[in-house]
Amino acid sequence: MTGFVTSLLTDHKPADDVSARALMGLSPRNEDGGDLRQLQLAPLRGKGKLRLWMGIGMALVAAFTMVTRLPWGLAGGWLTTALLFSLWSSRSFAVLPLGDPKLSSASIFRLCHRHALYSALLWSAPFWFEGVSPTLGHVLSLWPIALLMMLTLAMVAHSLPLACALFILPVSLSAAAALVLAGAPQLAVIALVAGLLLCGFCVRFAQNHIRFRRAEETLHEKTETVSLLLREFEETSADWLWQTDNSRRLVHVSPRLAFAFGASPDALEGMPLLQALAGDAWETGDFPKSLHDLAERLKRRESFSNLIVPVTIGGKPHWWELSASPRLDDQSKFLGFRGVGSDVTEQRASAEQIARMARFDNLTGLPNRLSLHEDLGRALAHAQGMKARCALMMIDLDRFKAVNDTLGHPIGDQLLAQVATRLKSLMGSDMTCGRLGGDEFAVVLHDVSSAAEAEAIAHRIIAVLSRPYVVDNHQLFVGASIGYAMGPHDGATVETLTRNADLALYKSKDKGGNVVAPYVASLHAQAEERRVMEQELRGALERREFELYYQPVVTAEDGTLNGFEALIRWNNQTLGNVSPARFIPLAEDSRLIAPIGEWVLRNACAEAMRWPSNLKVAINVSAEQLTDPNFASLVVSALAQSGLPPQRLEIEVTESVFLRDGGGAAQLLDQLIALGIRLSLDDFGTGYSSLGYLRKTQFSTIKVDRTFVVGAAKGHTESIAIIRAVVALADSLGMATTAEGAETEREVETIRSLGCSNIQGYYYGRPMPAGEVLTLFRAPEPRSSAAA
Template identity: 40%
Template sequence: MQHPAPAPSAPRLGSTLSRRVLPGIVALLLVILLAAVFAIAHLADELDERALTRGRFLSGKALEAPHDWMGRSIADYAFWGDAYVNLNRQPNIDWAYEQQNAGPSLYEDFCYEGLLVINPEGETTYAVVRGELADLDAYRWIGPGLDSLIEDAREAAEDEETATGMLMVEGRPAIVAAAPLTTGGADVEEMSGLPSVMLFVDILTPERLIEFGSEYGVSQLRLADDTDPVGATFELQLQDGTPVTFAFTPERPGRHLLLLTLPILALVAFGLGLLAWLLLRQALRTARIMDASYEYLATSQQALEASEARFRDVAEAASDWIWETDSQLRLTYLSSRFEQITGHPPSAWLDRPLADLLTSDNEALQGWLSAPDDVPLRCRYRAEDGRERHCRLAARPIHRDDTLVGYRGTATDVTEETEAQARIQHLSLHDALTGLANRNRMQEYLSAVLEPLAHAPSPLTLLYIDLDRFKPVNDTLGHAAGDEVLLQVAERLRICTREHDLIARVGGDEFVMVLVGLSQREGVERLCARIVEALDDPFYYDQQRVFIGASIGVAVAPANATNANELLRCADIALYQAKADGRGTWRFYASEMDERLHERRRLEDELRTAIQEGQFVVHYQPRYLSSGLALRGAEALLRWQHPTRGLLLPETFIPLAEETGLIVPLGHWVLREACREARHWPNHAVVSVNLSPIQLRRGKLLDEVRATLIESGLPANRLELEVTESALLHDGHATLELLRDLKSLGLRVAMDDFGTGYSSLSHLRSFPFDVIKIDRSFVAGIPRSEEDNSIVHALIGLGRGLHMEVTAEGVETAEQLDVLTQAGCTEVQGFHMSHPLDPQALNALFLGAGAFADER
């Protein structure tokens, strides 16, 4: 079909004015304004660039000045005879700190966070951090480059100069000044060997940077981040060569210029534009009247053309084919779309009954055509390629002089729609990944097969299968690996069952089997054993072997239940018991399992009540130095003062507290109570508190410890936190960072139950442990077991080789104590020295102790 030719265009006065006159005026105005804006913007850029250059220069000066000042300050202290006498080698704490010759005044007067003295062997012999005496290692507190700075200081001292540099301290850059201690020309006898080196540390906190910048007129001097523009940043080198980027807020004189001038230019442009608009307004008004009639005609013609094109495109793109029949339902007409959709040529079906094409009987088709309503008929037909397809028929009768001469209608192919509905129906009852039945299908099937059991009992067995160790597959290899393993699991389950048994996937790694007619317990156990064995075999993904396993809960109907939900609950309880018994096994439901579950829930409720009502108390296991048995401190041990069952030990309730998450508030309470009690012990008495792995992963442990130390007033160096080896296996990097942050508070960290878990030398070397505690299971074998004896000696040697203290737990005999003392064990605790004591008894022990161990 040919398109009609468009109507000829006529010249329009309004269009001419709009196309030629108005654009010319606007273009001229725009050129003038753009030239002015470009000139002002160029000047503004130059002003801003000069301000940036000046800001970078002054910022560098602002950070150079503290170097010079600290160099002169440390010279006054390091090149001083009294400091040489009292701080070199063995520091005199009374002279330095108590008399404030080299102590808090540096922090109070100059805001220096640290004053440290390091002997030639690299040991930190004296440290004052933020005005307080501290027990720390300068090489751990200060980042890489300290050795280089100390070497520069010793060389500079030959010319009576000092050395300064920038290093990382507590995660921030800091200016560190170093100078070896000298007599300063005083009449003091010099000591042999290299002198100790004094360090001043000024951490560049945000406030400190702003203070330095303000002295040089630099605004908001700070460490740079990703949001800072490159022009407002500059780099300085740390002592070890690592670059550190700083930023500042530059002045913007050019922006101020733009803000002042651009509104004026905008007003000028507005005035010129308004004038041009008034001049053209009258001319355009007359032109629009002349153009109105032409526009109306052109619009009508375009609408007609669009309407014709729309109907033509619909007719050509329609997926329906048109048919006509005579009064006997023989086909008399088929449109060209018929062949495109069905593959049949229209000539092959003309004069043939419509019912033959639609694989439908003639009476049913005639009845539908005679029906008074207009409901479409869904039917099937076979295409030329032999594939069965679906269509939807619509029809109207054809009358001539009130006589029915035939029917005319359309046929719409709905094959894809029908197949999609079938797929949706399938997916609503099946798992998309494995193709097994889903929870809906399983519930539907269970309800159907359980209903007859009320009248004619027959055996039905339900297996609730849960995969063991499946979560690590997703965590380590990814979800694609997990999906592949689930597909292989589904295939192995199909192999283990009969054709008429139902297998459903009801959760991420949970499956249910419904077995009808399997009544013998022996047969069910053989099937469970076959399933466990099949799922114990390795799975393969991307040429890697993956090992999981399965636990199974078994419930039988009607013996255990006749209701689908109740039967599933019984199987779930049996599964819980199977997991509690070690996994990789199966358990049949029994009523006592219900009782144990209720008992566990009751205990959980009592535990929550106990936390709310404060039914817990803390006892303390004394700790002794193995040499001389001087009392060192005590370990906090939690007890539950149950209102009816008496005093309960931790093994009764701690596993449940960890499983329910209640260990977090409970552990926080123990920490506060232990620190509060230890505050009243003799000076330097250490209290140790156990941390659960869950406390390391949840809550805000660092904030809780910091707040507890402030609230109780206990010095941080008298608190020791004990961490089990298992806590290091989950998210090791985050745990390492948390332990380092805790160490920065000044407390000690111990690895508890060492030797019983999965730790390695890499853990001991990378994690900031001060103490390793040998598990009581090894100590108990001394001296009967040669293996335990060797293990204990090896662990003590390992701890000493890593410069860590070693504590032995569970010392119950004098013979064990002798062996541990001779092997070089640092500390011991156990019933041989003392049983756990309540706070009053422990205080009495402190008062009666003949000797007490100072902090080491």
Template identity: 50%
Template sequence: MIGLEAPGSADWSRFHGSQYALLKDRTKLRAVVHAISFVLACVTLWGFAYPGSLAVWGIALAVAVTLTARDEMKLGDADVRTFTFDEMKRHAIGAAFKGFAWGFGIFLFAVMGGQSQLLMLWSIAALLILLTSASRYSAPLSSITFTLALGSCVFLASLVTLQLTLAAVILATTIFAAFGVVEGSRIALGARMSDTQMQEKTEVVSMLLREFEEGKADWLWQIDTRRRLSGVSPRFAFALGRATSEIEGQSFLQLISGDGWKTGQFPQSLHELADKIKRKENFSNLMVRVTIAGEHRWWELSGTPIMDEDGVYQGFRGVGSDVTEQRESSEKIAYLARYDTLTQLPNRLMLNESVAEALHYAEQWRTRCAFLMVDLDRFKAINDSLGHLVGDQMLAEVAGRIKAVMTEGELCGRLGGDEFAIVIRDASDRKRIEALARKVIARLSEPYLIENQVLYVGASIGSSIGPRDGRTVEELLRNADLALYRAKDAGGGEYFEYEPSLHAMAEEKRQLEFSLRGALEKQELLLHYQPVVDAYSETIVSFEALVRWNSREHGFISPGKFIPLAEDTRLIVPIGTWIMQEACREAAANWPEDVKVNINVSPEQLLEPDFVTVVVRALSHSGLDPKRLEIEVTESIFVRDADIARKALEQCMALGCSIALDDFGTGYSSLGYLRKLSFSTIKVDRSFVQGAAQNSRESLAIIRAVVAMAESLEMTTTAEGVENEEEAEMIRKLGCDKIQGFHFGRPMPPADVIKIFTRKAADEQRKIA
């Protein structure tokens, strides 16, 4: 408090400098009081003391007061500069000198015989001590040194003159005066520190407010009890698009409501703001839609009511910022999170939410909802052959067609790829579900004109009904997917509802897939061979290798069941490699050199980068002449990466292998395939052979056309599915070169093939004999 020591957390120079700067304000008053006190002392001592001695005393006092006053005048700026301890010490010494000048004079006059005047002189001294304590509370060290110097001299004078009672009073007064100075200083310094800290906070707040106002997006606002703007800042005026003078005193709500102020049609957020102000409630980060110069904007406002000292409401003040850009960005992000950017339809996330809402609605009102999964047929072929740009345009048009058939309570969206979905909120009428599915299939099957090309795709749809087929979103989607698989397996362009049996089929498929993955290691696969004969001589010209699977867990599995599964899971690639190696080995080791082996190759195999290497390895390891290997492919290989497939087949032909086109006429038939690649054989599908056997004019015409085309291209023809002599004779008349079917032999194990050749050799030996 005195200033001899500075606390570690305080700024000694700052606080004491502000204290000592106050001395300048009362310097003249203290000088006048000292002069009056000296006059009173002279009156008391007049007639006893020599005038000369009084004059010397007066000069000494004048010098002491003058020096002290000069120091105090120099301390007038101590609050704005660094105040040093030396300055405080010098001022304290000056105060002590002044107190000693007073006390020594009183001491001399009392000792020289003025005992009777000592009480009056002490009264004058006590007045000076009181004055010092009152007027120099801000400089406690100087007040204490003055008090102690003056009090000790008068105390000694009372002791010397044997006025002990007076001495006790003087001693007590001096001590209590010194303690009073310390206590007064403590209170004054504490108040000064509080004022200084408050001033600092005010300056900081002002600085922050200035920085806040100078910011790019934030501003302050304030309204009075009538909701009129007051103290409008330039930044807020800029946000309102007006000059400060124009909007001062104007209605805040009217300025931000635009035309709504006349029509009474306000956004809900503006109603909420008005209610908050009306109820005098604090609010924070309130999003309000405002209209500024005819343009809709979004403001984020915070506010608090203004209360005076008596708790009377004075208005509102707060901060705000224009968050239109952030709001638009957030809305765009939210849109992208819930909508597909290509088709502008709801995406998987939003569809899942819609299904969940539909399920909740169905359970609440004891109704049903439906989920339809839509998958495009033949879209991949278009996407692969014409490119993703055309594919994207088609998906956008598909989305438009599906959306066009939607009615109330129906929502369509895109799950991803070429999969779409439809959610029906109220599906109590099952006929409505099927009617909508058939309508979507018909609409999507219509031709598309894209990039000056007429394109066709179809659609397959599977549906599930909630909560009958599932009480959760995952169950409904899974069951609709199972129904869709059934529609795809049926050839596409179909609609199926979910049935519980589909679960058993899916589980069976899963178990078959698991077993098929270990079939090669367990040696469960084997090859059977079906003969292909010359149509006229009926001699065997080749055998087609056909894979069979005899599972330890499931028994004998039909190729029609596990071959598609192997293609879906790409297990057909290692299985096809094994077939190639095993068939070539069997033909090279046990068959006559004039008999070929026909091996079917899946599109998945043909598109493998090392397919030709697999063929070369099989030929080299078995020692089979490449001319005895005929690779059979279907037209579907040209739909996916036709260039890769053609290049692989050309490399096989360069080795000496022949290529047969299987199932001609049942797939994506195009004469361009026959022109680009020199096939050795065209195989007529069994469906045409059976149709011709039933005198189908279309089937007969197709077979004749294929035969004529093959002859002109120097290719041979093979008819599949011949089951009796009548059909064989018909095929001969139609001009086919080779025949394959049960009439000449079913697929048989390798041992039976060897028996055929053994019997043939024996028959030839008997003929020679």
């Protein structure tokens, strides 16, 4: 707004000069139309009496001069004529609307020219009252009076150069002619030149007058526009204008400004601006820093813009944004300040809310990652300066994803809020907790004496976070894994300490949860090994480094071969033979399990077609694969491509698949069952709620984990009871049971005695390549119970 007003007042071009022909009315009518005639006639308005008394006075002076040389009658007759002409001319112009833009001025313009010509004839006559041979003394006595008359007319009517010329030129020519006849040609030339110069000056004066008047009108129009804009701004805008004098006191207080202050204009008029802004703090002098800044700018008389100052109005805090510039007069004298202000309280509150949202977690109200990193930076700086220690703990909730997937995100969010509340209750004055995202939290210990103290705090956090939670009538159990790093010993920068604490957290999660793990240097080597393994794993399929091995599954009653379980092996040229226990979890984390699993599925189905038709092939499927809704289509494609009947394919899953996506895996497994594919539940009894899964999904086989097999062979009653219960449950549901990991004859006999349907283990055969499997069919040999 201020810039627009300034541009209106300053960004204009000077008026161009008007041509002499246009001023004298000699140009075509359309060359310079508009207000030119009104501007020329306007200076004559209100000067009728001046012209009358000037004409009468000059006529009397001329008559008194002539009476000494001419007869009284001639001089008196001329005087009478001059006086009557002056009265008549004055009366003629008195009733005319000189310079009125609403009326046509062409006739008035012509009238001025006629009166000028009549006056020229009247004042030219006295030079010839002595005849065609006038005396030099007579001419010289009249010439100064005539010259004075010409000068006076040029000053009064300079805006009408043609009228001036119609008077000056005839009088000058008459005087010059009389001087020539009186024997003074040199004086005649001077008189003629004087007349011409005076006419030229009248034209120039008229041009300057028109240019000045036009510039004045332009400025007046822009000033009016500015006034209208400012008036509209005051009436319609939420902002307001303010102004001070050279003593920094408020002047010309508008109603809107008074309303903003909550006072009357009279009460604010003359009050120092700083006093009005400071309110009650004016007496104590306890001003905010921004008011001190404003005072300095006012003192230095410098412009300022968008300066935010606090104001208390009616006991409520407000924030105003002020901008102003100093006012100077034509002599650059300081007059005060003029500016604009607005109430930005709501905008500032919004900005503060946005800033808070950028630094705090919306769900839990805890500091977010940005705030924690800043706090950790301060803790590190203090520890380095004071030769002390600090610590960063990374916390990851155990089993949280199962809650989120089975009960939904709203329940998960409420659980996270309760976790945050418990975490905050443990914080001391030198501790800060925050949420990094998801189910991951962190704690910054500003001053910790030793790693043992940090570990004790971590165990206390785990104990508190592991207590049961109640959310919407659901009793929930989650634990916590914690990894921590000590600063500055384990990292002198925020990035280094955060990375090392994260490595420690990864180690604690690998240990199974509810574990505290400190950072040790060897974790870097493990992380590097993991990075290299992932890099190699990404190209393993293209390099054909994977191979399928097959482990026999036999009937428990007579040891008859009834199928194989396909097991993947990885032989890398850099890492050598890598155990599936190492690379399968990595493949799941890096989302490489889907292409690897597809390769296993297609190759196992194709290889099974080379076996006798009564043998099945079992394939382990990761929970990550079952989250893909297209997995059923992939299985159908693999069966169609290989020609393997669906009943010869068995899909083995673990209970973890039911914890991934809240029902999606069960629906996909139902689709596979509908195709005729057999399902096997692996590692039964080691998970969370297997009975519930058996009720929901029609498994064909339950696999008993090796731990129970070993326990039962050693006579452990718990293991024996579990296997008997599983066998009884499977029989009642029409399912088979397969005991895993049978390696000795005692274990095999124990499994048979407990009623398991099938046996799998080293006793009957280790996993073997596809070529060795085919040799079993080419050269079959009778198998006994003691065969290896």
